[in-house]
Amino acid sequence: MRLSEPFRRRPDVGALPALRRPRAAAWWIVPTALLVAGTVFGVAQWLLTGLPSMPTGPAVTTARSEVIQTALAAGAGVGAAITVMLAFRRQRHQELTAHVTAYLAEHAAADSRHDATERRVTELYIKAVEQLGSDKAVVRLGGLYALQRLAQDNPDHRQTIVNVICAYLRMPYTLPHAITALLAPAEASAAEFLSNEASGDDTDSGKVLELDREGELQVRMAAQRILAEHLRNDRSAVEKDSMQPGQRFWPGIRLDLTGATLVDFEFDHCHVAGASFYRTSFLGDTWFREATFAGNVWFHKATFAGLADFSGAVFAGRALFGSVAFAGDVGFGRAIFTGDVWFEGAAFAGDSTFEDAVFNENPELGGILVTGAGRHVWPEGWRVRVEPDGTRRLQCTSPADREPVVTEQEDVSADDRNMCEP
Template identity: 45%
Template sequence: MLAFRRQRHQELTTLITSHYAERTAEHTEHDAIERRVTDLYTKAVEQLGSEKAAVRLGGLYALERLAQDNPAHRQTIVNVICAYLRMPYTVPNTDAHTAQPPGPWQIKPVPSTGGEGERQVRLTAQRILAEHLKDERTAEERDAGQPTGPRFWDDMRIDLSGAILISFDINRCRVSEASFSKATFTGNASFDKATFTGAAWFDEVTFTGTTWFHRATFTGETWFNKAIFTKNARFNEATFTKDIWCDATFTGEAGFRRATFTGTAWFDEATFTGEAGFDKATFSGEARFNKATFSEDAEFRDATFTGNARFGEVTFSKGAYFQGKDAQVFQPDGHHSWPDGWVVVVRPDGTGFLQRQETVASSANLAGSDVDPKN
């Protein structure tokens, strides 16, 4: 029995010693890998401060490879790339712009703020973000749990506040929180089918070209306060799951056709210089257009208002259209403030639709009328 116990003790001691040695080797290997990652990261960041555009490009490609091979470091590297794009930059042949400082990411300032070389570096930085933030899966594939592609970097946060962005294109990208506050988009900008799973800030942004948010999805709260859309803005079929604040200026056409607003849609004091299209839009929460200004036609044909609608002191310089066979007001007796000259007509099923007041007055005289106007 004593010999057996000694043998078991020796076996246990050997097992523990072997396990400890394996753990030590694992830690040693892990530490070595981390040191190598740190060295590569430091060298790449130093390259971003080079006077030569080719060296800066090399730094970006090195960071891209590092992030692809080391998922735990992806957010840090995305932060660095965003910090580079936030640094001061003058678009060639335009007035100078001042971007916000890079914050905690201590990158040496770019010696030259203009020129074709720096433009190519910035386009490369944008391309890296666009390529690795793009989720190529369809909505059905995501719902079915199909895994993402190997080059997709999931759950990234991006901070491009104050950045000067060139022909920015992140179609089908999927990010968590995103800040573009006070950024300037030179040329066209495309966010078609992009998904923002967290809050998205576009306050005080300037879009100099046509902007697309077609079928974009905003899961968190969204801000477009004081944003300026110099040309057409396309939000057709976009989905806003939570509140959106949009007292923006739309100089070109503003398209929100078939858009879905689940939370409160704040368009108070927004300015629509071109045509505004909200045809077949769905407002499940409160729809607020108090003191908004529409200089051209405002189309709300077949729009659905489930919550309260506020159009107090709104200005329509031309036509305002709320008719349509599919138009719906689900709470005709709610706390609405409709534009002057429009009233809700109640259907037999209790829902309502908007109609011009003079049309309702003539319809009310028809024999057998089954509508009830609500002022």
């Protein structure tokens, strides 16, 4: 079974010279005979018109013989010319036949090479995927780097290989004890409980499990780096001048990291066609600085345990951040949103800024929950209001208020709790 079956190129019929079925021999034998006979008759008739009609002596007889010889020679010349023409035509036909044969042979060889390459790619792919299923971290690392090289050398298979890497990151994973400290207290306690249950009372067994988790963490970090390395369009000066992408850049890639657990995820300056981070857990600090999302991107119900920096990011499609939990500081400064923006139900526990952010449409920021004490720079027309139950939510202010609003754990009076539609 092949990794994928790209559309096979067929020989370009338009590039082949037109070949016709050979005609019957009668089509050229009869006209040739008539042409030769006509030439002999015409030359003889033309030369004989100058001779006396009645024989007058040996001189006239000799002249007539010479006329006949001349006419026959002219006919022979015409026949020779026709022979040369036929020889040229035969030579031309042989050349065209050789050209077509070579053309088809070249394409047959190309198809054979393509099939051999596909078989080789499939073998390498299967072997790399088998390595990913190994119980040894170093073997899994080897499988990841084998997939990376395979994708670099075979652009048609890049999306499939990226899908495999994303699927690996989506698989369930038990964190090392050192990483659970990055989680919220309740989640950290649950993770610690599960880790203790898995390790049991055997101390040696627990140490082995902890080493396995740390090794798996290194494998997952390598997978994250592979994605970021090839989705970051780093170009040389020559490539920038020629508007060509970098040699190691994989364009047009879509990511599906739904439910994945990512640690210290660095995605600065990366460019993707679309991405799904639905229910993704971002542990440690997360960087999306100046990243470009050419299509829709989903962060719905994702959790960020540390810093989340989206400074200068470009969201060309819909950007959905509904019910996202930001436990640390958040930065959307200079971010550009050209499509719909939705933050309904998102929770901000640390500092946050939307300073100099650009929105093509009215952003849907209503319902953002501000849970911690911090400094916030909201988009123009939005500010934090205190609900009757003491909950602090972001709401739309008066349309006349067109400047970014800076708040620092402010309390707003009950008379100032009116909200407007964005």
